[in-house]
Amino acid sequence: MKRVLSVLAALLVLIALGAGWYVYSKQPTRQGTVQLANLQDSVTVRYDDRGVPHIRAENEADLYRALGYVHAQDRLFQMEIMRRLARGELAEVLGAKLLDTDKLFRSLRIRERATTYVAQMDRQSPHWKALQAYLDGINQYQDNHARPMEFDVLGIPKRPFTAEDTISVAGYLAYSFAAAFRTEPLLTYVRDQLGSDYLKVFDLDWKPKGDLGLAATDWQGLSAIARLSEQALADNGLPQFEGSNAWAISGNRTKSGKPLLAGDPHIRFSVPSVWYEAHLSAPGFELYGYHNALVPVAFLGHNKAFGWSLTMFQNDDLDLIAEKVNPDNPNQVRYHDQWVDMTTSEQQIAVKGQAPVTLTLRQSPHGPIINDVLGANAGTTPIAMWWAFLDTENPILDGFYQLNRADTLAKARQAAAKVHAPGLNIVWANAKGDIGWWAAAQLPIRPAGANAGFILDGSTPQADKLGFYPFSANPQEENPARGYVVSANAQPVSPTGMQIPGYYNLADRGQQLNTQLSDNRVKWDVENSQALQLGTTTAYGPRLLAPLLPVLREVVKDPAELKLLEQLAMWKGDYPVESVPATLFNQLLYDLTDAAFRPKLGDDMFKTLITTRVVDAALPRLAAADSPWWNRQRAETVKRAWDKSLAHLKTTFGDDPAQWQWGKAHTLTHGHPLGIKKPLDQIVNVGPFASPGSHEVPNNLSAIIGPAPWPVTYGPSTRRLVDFADAAHALTINPVGQSGVPFDKHYADQAETYIEGGYEQTHFDEEEVQANTRGTLKLLPARPPQQP
Structure with missing residues (x-):
C-alpha cells in the first residue's frame, strides 16, 4: 500500500509539474533578448507595472514591427478569433453550431470588400508600410512560439495574418454598430401588421404607400435574421461597440487653464478587453495609444501635445431592401422599371468534424441578399442590404494614421474626413487650447420621402442612393463659445439643418453630462471629472x-x-450597488x-x-x-x-x-470565448462583480431589458482623463487586464479597481517609465546565417 501511494504521489507530482510547465510555456516573455527579422536597429520594450509596453525604436518600421510582436504575445487568440468571426470561419474550429454565424458574415461580403480594399491601397503610403511591419511582427511571433492554449483546446492551426484580415476586422467593427438588422424589421412589422397608431410610441409617422406585402414566412425569416445578428455578436465573447461618452473642456473652464479630455467608449465586455495599451516612441513621433486587435494605428490616444476619444455616431448606414421578384423568373428583381438579373456565387465553409458546406450567395443591384443564409426558412421575398462599408472608399486606416499625428485642428479635421464607415464622433483637444468634435461618416443622400427606419421597397426609387453629402454638412464644432464639447450618442444636429437618420441613444445621458458641464461655477480637473464619468444617475x-x-x-x-x-x-434615478x-x-x-x-x-x-x-x-x-x-x-x-x-x-x-439590492441583481462577469463551456468558465472568465450604474447613465454598465438578475453586457471599455497641463500623468483603467493569456499576472489585475471606480496613471516621461519598469525586452536585428 505504501508503494502504491508513493507511485500515485509521484504521478501527481509529475502531472502538476507537467501542467505547470505547459502553462509557463504559454506565458508572454517580458524580459531578455529576442532576434527579429527585418529590424533595421534594436528596439527596447519596457513593461510597466500593469504590463503595458513602452516601445522605443529608431524608425517607424521597427516601431510597428515591435508593436505587432508584443501585441501578438499578449493577444494572439483574440486576433485569431476576431478574424475568423469577421470572415465567417468559426465553424472550422468551433463546429457546426457556428455555421449560421459563418453564413451571416459571409453574406455581409466583408471578405470580398477586404480583398478589393487591400488591392486598392497605395503600397508606398505610410499607413500601408506601418500595417505591413505590424503584421510581420505578429507573424514572426506566431511562427517562433508555442501556440496559445486556446489554439490547443480548439485545434486551431497557425496561419499568417494578412492585410485582408485587418480590413475584415474593421468590417466586423463597422457591422457591430449596425442596429438596422434588428430595428428595421421590427418597425416595418409594426407599420404593416399593426398600423399607424402603434407606431406613435416610437415617434414615427406611418407611410402607407409602398406596402411591401411580406408574407408570414418573410416575417419569420426577418425575426430569425435579427436574432442571428444579435447572437453572432453576443455569444462569441468578442467586443461589440454600443455607445460611449466623451467631452473636451477649454482651458477657461478648467483649474489648470489647459484643455481637459475625457472619454469612455462603451463596448461589450470580454476577456481580453478590446483595447491594448502601448506607448510608442520613435524620432519625430510619440503616442500613448489604445489599439484594437490586428490594427497598427491607435483608435484612442494622446501625447503631451494633443489627444482624442471616440463615441459611436450611430447614423443609419445600413438599409434593408425588399426586392420584388419577377413571377416568370425567380432570379430577376424589379429595378428602375425593368427586370434585372441577380448575380450568384458560391463559397465553401469548412466545418470541424464534417464535410464542407456550400453557401450560395446572391446579390441584387441594391446589394447582397442577406436572408439567403436561412436557406429554406428565408421566406419568399429576397431582402437586400445596402451598407456604407461596402459602398464607400473609406480610407479609415489612413485617417487614423493621420489622427495619431494630428496636433492641430486642421490636421484633426482632415483625418476625421477620411472616416466613412463606421460612423464615429471624434472628440479632440490639444495643449495649445483648441477643442473640437466631428461626426465622422460619409452620409448618403436618400430620395425625398424615403424613411430609412423601415425596410425599403426595392422596386421604387426610395431604395436608391443619390450620392453622399460633403463632410462640411456633418455635425461638428470647433472651439465653441460655451467652452466645451460633449458627445453621448444622442441625435446630433447638422450645420445645414438636415435630418440624419440613425439609431441614437436616449438624450438623458447626454443631458446629464451637459447639465453638469454647463455649470460655469465649476472649474474642471481630473478629480471632479472622475465623479462625472462614474455618475450613476439620470432623469x-x-x-x-x-x-x-x-x-x-x-x-x-x-x-x-x-x-x-x-x-x-x-x-x-440613481444606481449605487445598495439601492x-x-x-x-x-x-x-x-x-x-x-x-x-x-x-x-x-x-x-x-x-x-x-x-x-x-x-x-x-x-x-x-x-x-x-x-x-x-x-x-x-x-x-x-x-x-x-x-x-x-x-x-x-x-x-x-x-x-x-x-x-442592486449589486446582488446587477453583476459583471467578463466572458472569454471558451468561458461559455463549464468548467472552463471557472478558469478563463473573470467575475462576477456587484456592479453600480445601469443602462443610459454616465457609468453605463448596461444589461438587456429582462427579468432579474441582470448580467451586465457592455459598458466603459476604458476610462480616460487627460489634463493637458500635465498630460504625462493621464488617468486610465482597463476593465480586466492588459494580457489575454490565462494565468498571466496581467490577465485580470485591474478588474477589481475598475468595478470600484478606480483609475491607474499612465507613465509617459522617461524618468517615470524607467522607475516603473518591471521587465525589459530587447528586440535585436536577426543576424544573417554564418557562411560555411
Missing part, C-alpha cells in the same frame, strides 16, 4: 415612473406594497414592457424589440399615454406588471425587500 427612471405612480397608488392596497411604492416614488428601488424599477420596467408589447408582437418580435434602442424611447411615451399597446386596460396591465414584479423578486432574492 430617465423618474421620468418614466411619473405618469405611472398615480395609477399604482390607485391599484396597490397592501400596506407593505404601498411602502415599497413610496420608496420607488422617492427614488432619484433597492433601482432593482424594483428595472423589474417593473421589464414586466410592463412584456405585458404591453409581447401580446401584439409575439415572442420572436418581442425578443427583437428588447435588443433595440428604440424601446428605450418608446417606454416613456407608452407610460404617459393611453396607447393602443395597453389594449384599453392600462390600469389593469400596470397592476398585473406590479404583482408579477414583486412575485419574481421574492422568488429570486427572498421575501425581505431589504435584500433586493
